[in-house]
Amino acid sequence: MIDRTHGFRIEHGDCRGCLSCMRICPTRAIRVRAGKAEYTPDRCIDCGICLSACPSNAIVATTWSMTDPSRYKFKVAVPSPVLFGQFPAGIAPSHIVDGLLTLGFDAVWDYGVETGLICGAIKDYVKGWKGPFPLISIDCPVVVRLVQVAYPRMVDQLVGVQPPREIAGREVKRRYSRELGLSIDEIAAIYITPCQAKTISILEPAEEAESNLDGAMGITEVYNTIVARANLPGAEPGFAARTPSVRNSSFLRWSLGDGLSRILSGHRYLHVTGLSNVTQVFDDIEKGRLRNVEFIEAHSCWSGCTGGNLTVANVYVTLSKLTSLINALPEMDPETRREVERRYPSESFALERPIRPRPVRGSGTTLRERVEMIHRAEAILERLPGLNCGLCGAPTCRELAKDVGMGDASQKDCVFYSKDRLKKLREMHLRPAE
Amino acid sequence: MAEVLLQRKFQVRGLDFDKAGDTSAEVKAILTDVGLDPDVVLRAGVISFEAEMNVVMYAVRATLILTLTEEALSIVVDDEGPGIPDIEMAMQEGYSTASDEMREMGFGYGMGLPNIKKNSDEFVLESQIGRGTRLCSMIELDSR
Numbered sequence: 001m002i003d004r005t006h007g008f009r010i011e012h013g014d015c016r017g018c019l020s021c022m023r024i025c026p027t028r029a030i031r032v033r034a035g036k037a038e039y040t041p042d043r044c045i046d047c048g049i050c051l052s053a054c055p056s057n058a059i060v061a062t063t064w065s066m067t068d069p070s071r072y073k074f075k076v077a078v079p080s081p082v083l084f085g086q087f088p089a090g091i092a093p094s095h096i097v098d099g100l101l102t103l104g105f106d107a108v109w110d111y112g113v114e115t116g117l118i119c120g121a122i123k124d125y126v127k128g129w130k131g132p133f134p135l136i137s138i139d140c141p142v143v144v145r146l147v148q149v150a151y152p153r154m155v156d157q158l159v160g161v162q163p164p165r166e167i168a169g170r171e172v173k174r175r176y177s178r179e180l181g182l183s184i185d186e187i188a189a190i191y192i193t194p195c196q197a198k199t200i201s202i203l204e205p206a207e208e209a210e211s212n213l214d215g216a217m218g219i220t221e222v223y224n225t226i227v228a229r230a231n232l233p234g235a236e237p238g239f240a241a242r243t244p245s246v247r248n249s250s251f252l253r254w255s256l257g258d259g260l261s262r263i264l265s266g267h268r269y270l271h272v273t274g275l276s277n278v279t280q281v282f283d284d285i286e287k288g289r290l291r292n293v294e295f296i297e298a299h300s301c302w303s304g305c306t307g308g309n310l311t312v313a314n315v316y317v318t319l320s321k322l323t324s325l326i327n328a329l330p331e332m333d334p335e336t337r338r339e340v341e342r343r344y345p346s347e348s349f350a351l352e353r354p355i356r357p358r359p360v361r362g363s364g365t366t367l368r369e370r371v372e373m374i375h376r377a378e379a380i381l382e383r384l385p386g387l388n389c390g391l392c393g394a395p396t397c398r399e400l401a402k403d404v405g406m407g408d409a410s411q412k413d414c415v416f417y418s419k420d421r422l423k424k425l426r427e428m429h430l431r432p433a434e
Numbered sequence: 435m436a437e438v439l440l441q442r443k444f445q446v447r448g449l450d451f452d453k454a455g456d457t458s459a460e461v462k463a464i465l466t467d468v469g470l471d472p473d474v475v476l477r478a479g480v481i482s483f484e485a486e487m488n489v490v491m492y493a494v495r496a497t498l499i500l501t502l503t504e505e506a507l508s509i510v511v512d513d514e515g516p517g518i519p520d521i522e523m524a525m526q527e528g529y530s531t532a533s534d535e536m537r538e539m540g541f542g543y544g545m546g547l548p549n550i551k552k553n554s555d556e557f558v559l560e561s562q563i564g565r566g567t568r569l570c571s572m573i574e575l576d577s578r
């Protein structure tokens with residue numbers, strides 16, 4: 001069965017128990033107890049770092065396609081702006097649209113208007129905000145989940161405005177159901193995603209609401225068809241009868257990770273990319289060291305969404321392609337501006353529900369019991385060697401101590417306390433000498 | 435007197451801007467580990483942070499003691515320092531004797547003590563000039 005809450009699966013047959021993923025996981029969600037890696041779903045933030053760290057390719061992204069395509073009478077692709085930077089110079093946005101139609105979509109939705117709407121909504125949100133600063137962008141689901149899991153005190157600082165792709169999903173259904181006389185359930189809005197994390201955010205939104213999108217396909221899944229189609233004779237650039245296809249640069253800029261920098265220029269704004277940098281900045285917020293900052297646009301990937309784990313092209317090439325597209329387009333074309341002005345007053349962009357912290361391990365127990373767990377963990381930690389060797393199957397001595405405190409592990413998992421453990425490890429990992 | 439479930443003691447040093455905020459970050463981390471409501475943790479965070487910063491900015495050294503019982507959590511900060519000559523004045527919003535440099539760093543808006551009080555269910559501030567200041571703050575926990 002596919003785990004819908006996370007986009008990864010560890011294939012135990014391929015896992016050699018090498019500890020690479022356990023050591024690198026930023027939220028310490030992975031344990032390697034019986035020679036195989038396992039992760040705690042509560043702590044996983046879908047960053048995908050384990051995927052690239054695994055030398056045995058034992059961690060795979062679970063892709064998800066529409067469960068039942070025949071249920072839908074009309075299927076609309078809603079591509080992330082990153083898609084438009086993925087192809088060689090000869091392949092124009094109109095080719096990309098055409099390729100998506102070849103794949104079986106009935107229409108392609110460029111969400112430039114929705115990007116404009118959300119820029120406005122975020123600007124107003126910041127202006128009206130009475131709570132603690134800095135506010136934090138929610139476009140990257142990894143950042144949202146990081147806050148939920150590791151910085152639960154800051155959940156209220158996550159901007160309560162939906163990302164443009166969600167508003168696009170809503171509009172796609174509204175528009176086509178009216179135009180085609182279909183019910184909303186008969187229309188599928190499928191996001192073309194740069195990363196697994198966004199797929200998961202559609203299947204299981206952090207705020208526990210329903211997504212307006214019906215599913216996602218990775219850029220990796222549509223890439224080849226688009227290239228093949230564009231190379232067919234007769235597929236000239238400018239074959240753009242089926243617009244819309246990318247009219248303004250603010251839509252494309254959104255993929256670079258600093259899409260809000262312009263509209264928030266009057267505010268003290270930081271643009272932070274890369275999960276370890278994001279963590280550092282969040283630690284500084286917790287320590288009260290970023291008191292003068294009002295807004296943080298944060299992305300888990302160091303190059304913004306152009307570096308997502310379901311992209312195909314080289315990041316630098318993508319960035320250069322997007323930059324030249326951006327330079328050739330107006331920031332907002334008159335048609336988009338008119339649409340934004342028409343729709344803005346009549347639509348709501350707020351998240352349907354507030355984002356809450358993820359329940360911590362051991363919730364459901366009493367305060368007294370949780371304190372006892374902590375006392376137990378501290379007592380164990382005193383006795384552990386502090387070498388953080390990881391051979392117990394936990395990433396650090398402190399984590400093992402916590403696990404023991406919770407009753408999930410035993411002090412005897414530490415190789416210093418059990419010869420058995422060492423023996424087992426030897427059997428598992430040392431090849432017998434010939 | 436309710437039974438103490440957990441108690442932690444921290445040392446805070448005056449003028450140690452490098453480490454400023456570390457103690458309150460630890461307080462927040464412990465309270466989160468214990469599984470307290472994020473709203474309570476947030477309030478405790480404001481209290482410990484503002485009290486810690488006041489020690490860093492105005493005093494020589496202090497101990498911060500965090501105590502948790504089933505009904506409440508308390509934060510007591512006892513410092514050696516110049517003391518506060520006029521407590522009523524210090525409690526006013528916007529009153530501050532912070533230097534320009536401190537303001538540059540984003541502190542010294544005179545909201546620290548008022549915010550501590552606002553976030554506390556009980557609050558006591560005592561001071562002896564030339565000796566030091568003692569701040570006691572308490573947050574009630576909802577019984578669940």
Ligand SMILES: Nc1ncnc2c1ncn2[C@@H]1O[C@H](COP(=O)(O)OP(=O)(O)O)[C@@H](O)[C@H]1O
Pocket residue numbers: 484488489491492493513515516517518524525529530531532541542543544545546547548567
């Ligand atoms: N621990 C302390 N020791 C000495 N003076 C203090 C202490 N805490 C606060 N004060 C005095 O009270 C004033 C108001 O404090 P506070 O409300 O935290 O505002 P701020 O720190 O921004 O000045 C300070 O400017 C300082 O003069």
Ligand code: SF4
Pocket residue numbers: 047139140141142143194195196197198299300301304305306307308309
């Ligand atoms: S920054 Fe990376 S992980 Fe975050 S939404 Fe973009 S592609 Fe996905």
Ligand SMILES: [Mg+2]
Pocket residue numbers: 484487488542545546547
């Ligand atoms: Mg102060």
